[in-house]
Amino acid sequence: DVKVTQSSRYLVKRTGEKVFLECVQDMDHENMFWYRQDPGLGLRLIYFSYDVKMKEKGDIPEGYSVSREKKERFSLILESASTNQTSMYLCASSGGGTYQETQYFGPGTRLLVL
Amino acid sequence: DQQVKQNSPSLSVQEGRISILNCDYTNSMFDYFLWYKKYPAEGPTFLISISSIKDKNEDGRFTVFLNKSAKHLSLHIVPSQPGDSAVYFCAASKGNAGNMLTFGGGTRLMVKP
Numbered sequence: 041d042v043k044v045t046q047s048s049r050y051l052v053k054r055t056g057e058k059v060f061l062e063c064v065q066d067m068d069h070e071n072m073f074w075y076r077q078d079p080g081l082g083l084r085l086i087y088f089s090y091d092v093k094m095k096e097k098g099d100i101p102e103g104y105s106v107s108r109e110k111k112e113r114f115s116l117i118l119e120s121a122s123t124n125q126t127s128m129y130l131c132a133s134s135g136g137g138t139y140q141e142t143q144y145f146g147p148g149t150r151l152l153v154l
Numbered sequence: 155d156q157q158v159k160q161n162s163p164s165l166s167v168q169e170g171r172i173s174i175l176n177c178d179y180t181n182s183m184f185d186y187f188l189w190y191k192k193y194p195a196e197g198p199t200f201l202i203s204i205s206s207i208k209d210k211n212e213d214g215r216f217t218v219f220l221n222k223s224a225k226h227l228s229l230h231i232v233p234s235q236p237g238d239s240a241v242y243f244c245a246a247s248k249g250n251a252g253n254m255l256t257f258g259g260g261t262r263l264m265v266k267p
Contacts, residue, residue, distance in 0.1 A: 044197070071253045080163065081156075082243055082257040083198070090253075098254070130197055134253045141253050142188070145197030 043067070044146035046131055051151045059118040061149050063131030070135060072114035073143065074098075074106060077128040089114055121153045157181045158246050160258035167265050173231040175261050177244030180225065184246035188255065189218060189229050192241045201242075202229070234265045 047062035065072065071090050075083040075098075085098030087106040095106050103125060107115045114133075118125055129149045134141040158179045167173045177187075185206040190198035204211040204218045204227070211218050217230045231238055244258040 049195075073253075075257075080259045082158075082160075082259040083245075083255075084257070085254065088254065099256075132197075142200045142203070143253065143255060145190075145199070147195065147197050 044131055044133055044144050046129075046146040046149050048149050049147065051149060053118075053121050053151065053153050055122060055153060057118075057121050057153075059121050059151065059153075061116040061118075061129055061131075061151070063114045063116070063133075063146055064112050065114075065131075065133040065144070066112065067133065067135075067144070068111065069133035069144075070111075071133060071141070071143075072108065073132040073134075074104075074114065074116045075130045075132065076100070077130055077148070083130060086116065121151075123153050125151065126153045127151060155180075156259070157184075158244055158256050158258040160242075160244055160261045162261050163259070164262040164264070167234045167263065169236055169265055169267050170233045173229075173234040173238065173263055173265065175229040175231075175242050175244075175263065177227045177229075177258050178225060179227075179246050181246070181248070181256075182225070183248045184256070186247045187218070187220060187227050188245045188247075189216075190243045190245060190257075192243065192260070198243060231263075234263075236265050236267050239263055239265045 073088040074086045089108040131146040132143040134143045188203040189201040192198040245255040
């Protein structure tokens with residue numbers, strides 16, 4: 041069974057703080073993704089990575105950065121948290137085979153920025 | 155501009171009846187479509203998918219229909235069960251875009267006993 045874990049289920053941070061969200065997958069997947077989920081907007085892709093040290097911008101990368109130093113770990117960084125980054129953050133991973141690979145999601149981190 | 159849209163934010167159905175969830179897309183380059191199911195406090199889980207070379211895919215109680223000319227797909231759940239109550243997301247991908255998925259806004263399904 042694929043397992044994707046996220047370091048925190050709930051986080052409360054203050055405006056301007058640097059925030060790290062960690063994601064680990066145990067299936068040796070090539071691809072990893074960070075999304076945010078907001079009501080009515082579904083899941084929007086922030087960044088993804090198809091290999092160690094590789095990253096690509098998604099649809100809404102502004103205000104975020106990522107790091108992938110090891111294959112199993114993909115970190116999302118909010119350099120200076122703002123209230124409009126209050127959201128549910130979801131990490132996902134998938135294999136590096138055909139483009140029709142299923143993405144497997146972690147349980148999510150609900151971030152509140154005050 | 156949302157390329158994948160789920161126009162019904164919620165749907166309520168009686169147990170045992172059919173649930174039909176709809177999804178529309180605008181990008182004709184999408185060629186693979188998926189449905190994910192999400193319970194509160196959990197991540198989305200893959201439910202069923204369909205390639206653009208097909209117009210129907212069935213898996214137990216779940217069937218996905220694709221109408222390419224209308225750029226429309228639907229998920230049918232028959233019979234609906236209370237455990238099906240969740241948020242359902244439609245997603246689409248393009249063959250030349252690796253594994254990137256574009257999601258719709260989701261539909262909350264409530265199945266009443």
